[in-house]
Amino acid sequence: MRVAVIGAGVIGLSTALCIHEQYHGLVPSLEMEVYADRCTPHTTSDGAAGLWQPYLSDHGNLQETLWNKETFDYLLGHLGSPAAKEMGLFLISGYNLFTQPVPDPSWKNIVLGFRNLTPKELELFPGYSYGWFNTALMLECRSYLPWLTNKLKQRGVKFFHKKVESFQEVSADGMDVVINCTGVRAGELQPDPELQPGRGQVIKVLAPWVKHFIITHDIESGIYKSPYVIPGSEFTVLGGIYQHGNWNEENSAQDHKTIWENCCRLLPALQKAKIVEEWSGLRPARPWVRLERETLRHGHFQAEVIHNYGHGGFGITSHWGCAMAAARLFGSILQEKKLGSPPQPRL
């Protein structure tokens, strides 16, 4: 059985690994290939700070909350292992800030030690009158993606640095299953009006005295439009930009100013921080994640496609739960092939 994974961001690589780990023993000749035009450190995942935190509300998408929980628990289980450092995985605590009281998030019992902020803590953040404190996880993709890549290569998975122009191109090669993890550019393989870029920009600085994430929220404006500060293992990421429908991957001077001024107002000590890098990326935004099967037929060929894209700003947060769900879909394909395949004709 041949499987092609398109996309080598956090979704593509984790889905590949999840499927390979679960089915390599069961399917004698499982051959997997990963196709991507962009690899680490140039993927969307690489630009993200790497904080595990879902949006404030799951809008009734209970399934997404379950994927998020599965991911958190999976990562938490890896914390004590020697692999954690190589994976770029570590615990981090921090603050979510609001200008008015808000309901508790769907993930309050997933993270550790979730609580409301005390009045004295709020003194640290003038202008904010309500907030949460909790301990969550960081998963830095510039470490995690190479770690996943190594694990896949060790398992014999082949990597091809090329842009796939169509599903046909890949399935014509005799691929039985195609896993579509193409993120924001999934529309190039199959039009999807629901998928839009959620453009973000970040400034990476040296501010090693910052030990907490600080995410502010402006309920009216929407997610990621309010300043945030996320300390990584090397750099601290400053952000707060979300532009729906903007495909521009160039850094904007106006956005730089917005991020810098807002974050320095939030944490005055940042004024002394040295700017190291600036980056723009396109969150693959969709009303809900597209995680489903599709059978594509052209002529005599038929390919099973598993779509796994549209994770917006919570790709890292949900990746393992989604990979497991994709693996279950893969399992159902295997089932059908076993049941549906006709016996060999006797010659």
Added chain:
Amino acid sequence: MAAPKVAVVGAGVVGLSTALCITETCPSCSVTVLSDQFSPNTTSDVAAGILIPHTYPGTPIHVQKQWFKETFTYLFAISNSAEASEAGIHLVSGWQVFKNTPKEELPFWSDVVLGFRPMSEAELQKFPQHRFGQAFATLKCDCPPYLLWLEKRLKATGVQMYTRKVADLWELHSEYNIVVNCAGIGAHQLVGDEKLFPVRGQVLKVHAPWVKNFIRDGDGLTYIYPGIHRVTLGGTREKEIWSLSPDSGTTKDIFDRCCSLEPSLRGAQDIKVKVGLRPSRWCVRLQREVLSQGGVKLPVVHNYGHGAGGFSVHRGTAKEAARLVGECIAALQGSSSRAKL
């Protein structure tokens, strides 16, 4: 007295902060700092500088709490300002874990630190050998930055600082009107205080920038405190041991104990070993004394013996010491005006 000349002996966190408080409460004073060691070679430079108080058996709890509160408030304001990174003051959150539930579940300082609460079951799962824990956020003073920042502020107000080994406080009587003794462990020899004893502490300062939370075992022996550039791993509490030489067996023991609390520390790089002698005492010696020889008097204010809690109470004791200096000045002015009659 026009411009009282005050000598502060000692340039650790207590000496420098005391000197600063004196310039604040007595702007007309001429303050000089004298010390045989300055940062990065003071005991303070070895300490992690975390604001978690040590309890002094001989000082009333309400006084210790007041000192801690004053120190916390002072540093909280700095951590919130543009100067935070230069001053080396930053907020850090984490856990204090206990193998056995402590007698006192609520320490006296629990309402001074931020967000103090018991750890949840889920949080405790990360520490399988521990049965109880407390989560909170507090402040950390990184040294050398904090000491260098204090030195900078002192110089800006005109305070002079000299490297000088003072063998006897009396040797200062001709140059200074008042002497403030912040000599830390040096007070054992300087003023012959037999009640002052070292508690040797060895620590490791390692590069492990992914460690963002502190972890402290309630027994006070094992702790992990992330600083700006390095994580301090500790430690030891060896009473009456004067050796400043690192012990390699101890290094391995500290490292192993910390790794069992935080396994990812196995990947820590560039391990530096340091040793400091906590200037320990039944209670902090914070009091006036008048030395006299042949009719000549020298008012002294003692401010030493902070043991394991120097950073936690430094500002509070510095303010009290400055207040005592004010009393000394008033007494000197009183006696000089009486002399004029």
